[in-house]
Amino acid sequence: MTTYKIAVLPGDGIGPDVTAEAIKVLEALKQQDPDFKIEFRPFEWGSEYYLEHGRIMPEDGLDQLKSFDAILFGAVGDKRVPDEITIWELIMPIRKNFQQYVNMRPIRRLAGIESPLKNEQPIDFMVFRENAEGEYSNIGGRLYQQQSQEMAIQNTVITKQGVERIAKYAFEYARKNKKSKVTSATKSNAIIHSMKLWDEVVKEVAEDYGEIELESNFIDALAAYFVMRPESFEVVVASNLFGDILTDLGAALVGGLGVSPSGNINPDRTFPSMFEAIHGSAPDIAGKGIANPIAQIWSAALMLDHLGRPDLSTAIVDAIEQVLQEGRVLTPDLGGTSTTQELGSAIAEKVQQLI
Ligand code: ATP
Ligand code: MG
Numbered sequence: 215m216t217t218y219k220i221a222v223l224p225g226d227g228i229g230p231d232v233t234a235e236a237i238k239v240l241e242a243l244k245q246q247d248p249d250f251k252i253e254f255r256p257f258e259w260g261s262e263y264y265l266e267h268g269r270i271m272p273e274d275g276l277d278q279l280k281s282f283d284a285i286l287f288g289a290v291g292d293k294r295v296p297d298e299i300t301i302w303e304l305i306m307p308i309r310k311n312f313q314q315y316v317n318m319r320p321i322r323r324l325a326g327i328e329s330p331l332k333n334e335q336p337i338d339f340m341v342f343r344e345n346a347e348g349e350y351s352n353i354g355g356r357l358y359q360q361q362s363q364e365m366a367i368q369n370t371v372i373t374k375q376g377v378e379r380i381a382k383y384a385f386e387y388a389r390k391n392k393k394s395k396v397t398s399a400t401k402s403n404a405i406i407h408s409m410k411l412w413d414e415v416v417k418e419v420a421e422d423y424g425e426i427e428l429e430s431n432f433i434d435a436l437a438a439y440f441v442m443r444p445e446s447f448e449v450v451v452a453s454n455l456f457g458d459i460l461t462d463l464g465a466a467l468v469g470g471l472g473v474s475p476s477g478n479i480n481p482d483r484t485f486p487s488m489f490e491a492i493h494g495s496a497p498d499i500a501g502k503g504i505a506n507p508i509a510q511i512w513s514a515a516l517m518l519d520h521l522g523r524p525d526l527s528t529a530i531v532d533a534i535e536q537v538l539q540e541g542r543v544l545t546p547d548l549g550g551t552s553t554t555q556e557l558g559s560a561i562a563e564k565v566q567q568l569i
Pocket of ligand 2: 493494
């Protein structure tokens with residue numbers, strides 16, 4: 215029987231608090247199911263490590279991580295450390311070197327969660343954001359810096375292979391989950407080089423999935439549709455920047471950062487995939503014990519699905535939903551007065567009843 219080996223990077227701020235609760239829920243599953251074996255190894259990298267060592271992870275950090283089955287990541291961010299360090303020297307190297315080119319973010323309104331929308335229709339779709347190229351490249355630069363005509367050029371890199379693999383992943387997911395439509399975010403009317411290639415390749419991939427409809431929307435209109443008719447989406451595929459914006463918008467529609475999970479997936483399984491709540495280190499509430507652990511617990515559920523235990527993954531999401539519906543143990547962002555640990559324990563107890 216496999217023992218899943220998980221590298222845990224709790225990070226900064228509320229990262230360690232919410233990650234501890236995700237582990238609590240996984241341990242509860244382990245207690246209940248003798249066939250489920252999982253081990254955790256913590257890595258204390260992050261801003262404190264940077265302040266002490268002058269780098270945010272050891273030189274051989276990636277080497278240390280590469281043989282794990284998955285990574286559970288808290289959050290990094292600290293006002294004493296520039297974002298260039300936390301993003302470009304920790305998160306990006308992991309995503310890029312481990313070829314986690316798919317960023318998956320479920321946008322699902324759980325029962326018991328308030329949405330800013332009046333529309334009560336169920337919202338349940340998956341956004342796949344391209345995670346390795348696109349608009350977030352560091353190619354470009356500043357020109358004429360001493361002059362009044364100063365300018366900056368920021369290049370976008372869209373490759374045929376890059377679009378093909380994210381589009382395929384989205385369509386495969388749609389097929390596997392019996393979805394009937396994939397929506398592609400574009401802006402090829404104005405961004406005529408990169409987005410035209412995006413459109414062409416997505417369309418080409420769609421041809422292999424005759425039973426699934428391809429809908430292509432301009433990003434500006436699509437953002438509006440997210441608000442006006444979120445119930446109409448099933449699977450959305452988007453470039454790095456468009457996906458980033460759409461998923462934060464989607465998260466806001468279904469209860470906010472405290473309940474929004476994500477996975478950075480290496481579909482080829484050549485390196486570990488990484489799972490993390492989409493929120494950051496939230497320094498404003500760090501150390502107060504009131505962070506909502508649901509986003510991170512749900513991220514752990516995505517991890518179990520990826521590792522081949524969809525049954526346990528579903529049990530976790532069901533447990534979260536039942537605890538929310540009961541409404542007795544809720545953190546302040548959900549309108550309650552419970553602590554991070556109380557909500558984590560409530561979900562851990564519930565999941566044990568469900569399996
Ligand atoms: P970072 O620089 O690490 O991204 P940030 O300042 O952007 O941190 P976020 O973590 O993105 O902060 O959080 C933005 C807001 O959402 C904060 O006001 C924070 O308190 C709130 N928030 C984020 N995560 C949670 C959570 N799990 N529970 C409750 N509130 C949260
Ligand atoms: Mg942030």
